Structure formats: structure tokens, C-alpha cells
Amino acid sequence: MTFAPDTVQSLHSAIALVNTAEPREALFSLEDLDRFHADYGYTGRYDRTTDELNAVRELRPRLRGLLTSTRDETVRLANRVFRETKAVPQLVRHGSFDWHIHAVEPNAPLTRRLLVETAMAVADVVRGNELDRLRICAAGDCQRLVLDLSRNHSRRFCSTTCGSRVGVAAYRERQRRNPAK
Template identity: 50%
Template sequence: MLFTHDTTAALVAAVALVNSAEEPDTLTDRAQLDAFFAEHGYTGSRTHDAAELEAVRAVRAPLRRLLTSDRDTAVTIVNDILAGHHVVPQLVRHDGFDYHLHATDPGTPLADRIAVETAMAMVDVIRADELSRLSVCADDTCGGLVLDLSRNRSRRYCSTACGNRIAVAAYRARRN
């Protein structure tokens, strides 16, 4: 295992959130936010209102900047997020998971929890000097992010759809 479960889960969620801004936008209503929340195992309070949706949508661009930055820039962004949210990491156990870090109170707004959890995950990525695990999709028509947790670092596309589209295009080019 490359990273701890909570680090991996936060990175997967952050990449999914950032990629939700790609066309077509897949985070346009509260039901989609509810599905995102459930799929990625977030805990804590929710307001379930339009303001919460807009706050989560607004965190996508800063997270994209963090996830695509060079190491020194990523450190600055992480430190700014952690300082700005007055983070006090604590070890907690819940929902069948052994001790892991939570850095915000469960009552903290969801968008803030997402930003802080992503920043905490990036602490591990930066310390392990593994920023190369994060990249932009190799499909030139796509701006999606790729989180490569494979052993041989072979993941190049943000989704199967992008990989298949490139493979079909290459096949057709060979046939012509």
C-alpha cells in the first residue's frame, strides 16, 4: 500500500471532485452532492442547501491548483489551507476504520472539510515526494486529473472512456 487508507480516500475524493468540473459538469445539484458525499465516505454535519453545493463547487478550482502544482507550490498551498482553517489534527476511530487523522470538527462546513482533508493527504504525498502520482489526463481533449496508485505508475487517463477514445483513434489511424 502506497498511502494510508485515509490519505488514499481523500486523494480519490479530491480528484473526483476536481474532475466533476469537466464537461459535462457532474456536480450541479444537491442530489449529486449527496451522492458524492456518500460515495467518498465523508462524515460530519451537512446543511443540504444550495449554499453548501456552491461552496463545494467553489473548492474545485483551488484543489485543482493544489493537485497539479510543483512540490514547493503545493507546500505553500497546503500550509495556507491548514493555517487558514486552524487545523488541530486528532486521531479518531469510526465506521469500522482504525485510528486515522481528522483535522476538523464534524460541524465544520463540508467544503472546508474537503479542503482540509485534501491538504492533509497532500502532506503525505509531499513528504513521500510522490507528486508524480498526480497528473493531467493524457487525452489532449480532456483536462481531467489522474491519480495513479498503480505499482508501475502506468495510469495515464482519468477514466476508461478517455483511454478507450484514444485507443480507438489510434486503431483507426493505423487502419488508414
């Protein structure tokens, strides 16, 4: 299934944000938040305060729940976000982005916009019956999230580092079990 560009962008940004907490904190400073904000093309209100940075950090577990829950739980969590934020979907166009959906005003706090955009994206994933595209990295010691947009649903790892580490470990285990004679 192909998702709308704003859905893909929201999923990528939410997963990147959640993954800043794993395996260790990577959202230390306002400069880190600046990079995230710029990398994912956020527009609208951006206070750039320590309070905002802390609020974004505190939002990550809630986003993780939206991205990793069962279908029924994801629907419940997304609907709660829509109710709490009084989300009203609107088509908008700004900057280099063509028509896409926003559901809160651009002057809403960054955390509210992040939360609603993630809930909107997850709603598309649920409607497309594609929740299996959101998963936890297959490396046993990694808890980072993965967005699998591959045609054959084959992406298993959050990064080439995790994939390589698992591959090397499997190779070493095979060598240990079947030493060359």
C-alpha cells in the same frame, strides 16, 4: 509507495469532486452532492443546502491547484490551507473507519473539511515524493485528473473511455498511414 487508507480516500474524493467540473458540470443538485457525500463516506456536519452545494462547486479550482501544482507550489498551497483553517491533526475513529487523522472538527463546514483533508493527503504525497501520481488525463482533449496508484506508475487516463478513445484514434492513424495492400 503505499499511502494510508485515509490519504487514498481523500485523494480519490478530491479528484472525483474536481472531475465533476470536467468536461461539463456534473454536480447539479443536492442529490448529486448527497451521492458524493455518501460515496466517499463523509461524516460530520452536512447542511444539505443550495449554499453548501455552491460552496462545494466553488472549492473545486482550489482543490485542483492542490492536486496539480509543482512540488513547491503544492507545499505553499497546503501550508496556506493549514494556516487559514487552523488545522490541528488528531487521531480519530468512527463508524467503520479505524484510526485516521482529522484536522478540523466534525462540525466544521463540509467545504473546510474537504479542503483540509485534501491538503493533509497532498502533504503525505509530497512527503513521499510521489506527486507524479497526481496528473491530468493523457487524452489531449481531457482535463480530468488521474490518481495513479499502480505499482509501475502506468495509469495515464482518467477512465477506460478516454484510454479507449486515444487507442482507437492511434489505431486509425496507423491504418491511414499504412493502408493494407
